[in-house]
Amino acid sequence: MERKVGFIGAGNMGSAMIGGIIKAGFTDPQNVSVFDPKEDQVAFLGDQYGINKVDSVESLIQDSHLLVLAVKPNLYPTVLKQIKKHLRTTHIIITIAAGVSLRQVEEIIGKSYKIIRTMPNTPALVQQGMAALCPNEQMKEKDFQLVGELFNSFGKWEKVDEKLIDTVIAVSGSAPAYVFMFVEAMADAAVQGGMPRKQAYQFAAQTIMGAASMVMETEKHPGELKDMVCSPGGTTIEAVRSLEKSGFRSAIIEAMVDCMNKADDMNAQSSKHSSSTNG
Ligand SMILES: NC(=O)C1=CN([C@@H]2O[C@H](COP(=O)(O)OP(=O)(O)OC[C@H]3O[C@@H](n4cnc5c(N)ncnc54)[C@H](OP(=O)(O)O)[C@@H]3O)[C@@H](O)[C@H]2O)C=CC1
Ligand SMILES: O=C(O)[C@@H]1CCC=N1
Numbered sequence: 001m002e003r004k005v006g007f008i009g010a011g012n013m014g015s016a017m018i019g020g021i022i023k024a025g026f027t028d029p030q031n032v033s034v035f036d037p038k039e040d041q042v043a044f045l046g047d048q049y050g051i052n053k054v055d056s057v058e059s060l061i062q063d064s065h066l067l068v069l070a071v072k073p074n075l076y077p078t079v080l081k082q083i084k085k086h087l088r089t090t091h092i093i094i095t096i097a098a099g100v101s102l103r104q105v106e107e108i109i110g111k112s113y114k115i116i117r118t119m120p121n122t123p124a125l126v127q128q129g130m131a132a133l134c135p136n137e138q139m140k141e142k143d144f145q146l147v148g149e150l151f152n153s154f155g156k157w158e159k160v161d162e163k164l165i166d167t168v169i170a171v172s173g174s175a176p177a178y179v180f181m182f183v184e185a186m187a188d189a190a191v192q193g194g195m196p197r198k199q200a201y202q203f204a205a206q207t208i209m210g211a212a213s214m215v216m217e218t219e220k221h222p223g224e225l226k227d228m229v230c231s232p233g234g235t236t237i238e239a240v241r242s243l244e245k246s247g248f249r250s251a252i253i254e255a256m257v258d259c260m261n262k263a264d265d266m267n268a269q270s271s272k273h274s275s276s277t278n279g
Contacts, residue, residue: 002146003027006064007034008057008079010045013096014070016125020154022049023127035060061086066094066150073097073266077273080108089113092143094150096120098169099266102136102162114138116147119165119173120154129155132168166263170256178255183208 005027007014014034022029029050035057036042046053054060061067061083071079076097087093093115095105102117109115116139120131131151135144144159151157160168183204190200214225230236243249 001065003066004031004064005033005066005068005150006054006060007032007036007068007070008060008083009069009071009075010034010036010041011038011070012122013120013124014068015041015045016122016129017068017070017096017120017154018045018049018051020124020127020129021150022051024153026150026153033060033064057082058086061091065090066092066147068094068096070096073099073270076100076105076270077108080105084109087113089138092116092139092147094118094147098173098263100270101267102134104270106136112138114140114143116144117162117165118147118151118157119168120151121172121174122176124154127154129157130172131155131157132160132165132172133157134160134162134165166260166267169263170259174259175256178252179208 003026005021007018010018014036018032018034021027021032030052032049033052033054034042034045035054042053045051052063054063057079067083069076069079076095087109089112091113093105093109093113095102095115095117096119098119100117102115105115105117106113113136115136117134117136118131121129123129124131129151133144133147133151135147139147148157183201186204186207187197187200190203191197195203211225214220215222218225226240230240
């Protein structure tokens with residue numbers, strides 16, 4: 001029972017987690033259940049991974065130990081109210097939504113449940129995810145270890161204080177989108193230089209993956225790694241000069257600050273909503 005995982009919602013993020021979990025063999029596919037009103041999506045996941053398709057949230061809860069709430073943040077209050085009456089205190093409730101705090105979840109279902117707020121990202125699909133985990137007080141060490149193992153199956157994770165979660169959203173949850181834009185822009189330029197587009201994506205993506213691996217494996221300062229590419233009077237320093245002129249770093253920093261501010265606005269919105277619906 002311990003490794004039975006139920007997904008309420010299996011859109012972009014839920015299905016990425018499911019893909020990683022099955023590929024890593026965290027549990028048998030028959031131990032993963034999914035409930036989502038999108039029938040074609042559920043059928044696709046069932047065919048692709050051999051997981052259980054269930055037609056009610058009640059049976060999913062009944063048959064799962066780990067419950068992943070993979071619906072949009074605005075649906076959290078509705079879904080939490082719906083599942084509340086079926087929950088057992090042994091369940092581990094895993095939240096993944098931007099802007100929904102542990103406190104807000106506890107305000108709806110009560111404080112006696114094991115809840116862990118997490119922030120995954122879509123590279124989970126290829127087992128290269130990065131996630132943050134913030135457990136509530138009911139989570140015991142063995143519960144936390146189990147969730148850690150679940151998240152290990154689709155990438156890396158760090159335990160963080162919940163007050164850092166908006167920063168996590170900016171630096172990893174939302175960040176794959178900016179990296180995909182970077183790949184696209186690099187490929188566009190390579191196409192402009194005459195390279196076929198498909199080949200351009202390979203060159204751009206492998207270069208980003210290689211550079212990221214150098215940061216992780218050498219533990220050298222990224223500035224030093226950049227300097228190692230810049231030959232005096234060479235090509236790279238021309239590109240670096242051009243990027244600095246266009247405000248490349250500032251554009252990234254500003255984008256991430258906007259991302260954090262948006263997450264903070266979402267926190268405020270959902271907090272207003274939960275206090276208005278809970279008296
Ligand atoms: N996408 C990402 O990269 C990341 C997303 N997240 C978080 O993950 C959560 C889901 O986001 P994402 O996967 O992008 O969203 P999606 O819209 O792709 O997926 C949500 C899924 O939930 C379904 N759904 C709607 N209502 C219910 C319900 N009552 N019960 C079960 N399923 C339901 C939706 O169906 P329908 O479309 O028919 O409504 C949809 O298939 C959000 O809270 C988001 O903050 C966190 C990190 C990264
Ligand atoms: O865009 C969003 O709100 C979600 C949260 C992190 C990634 N996607």
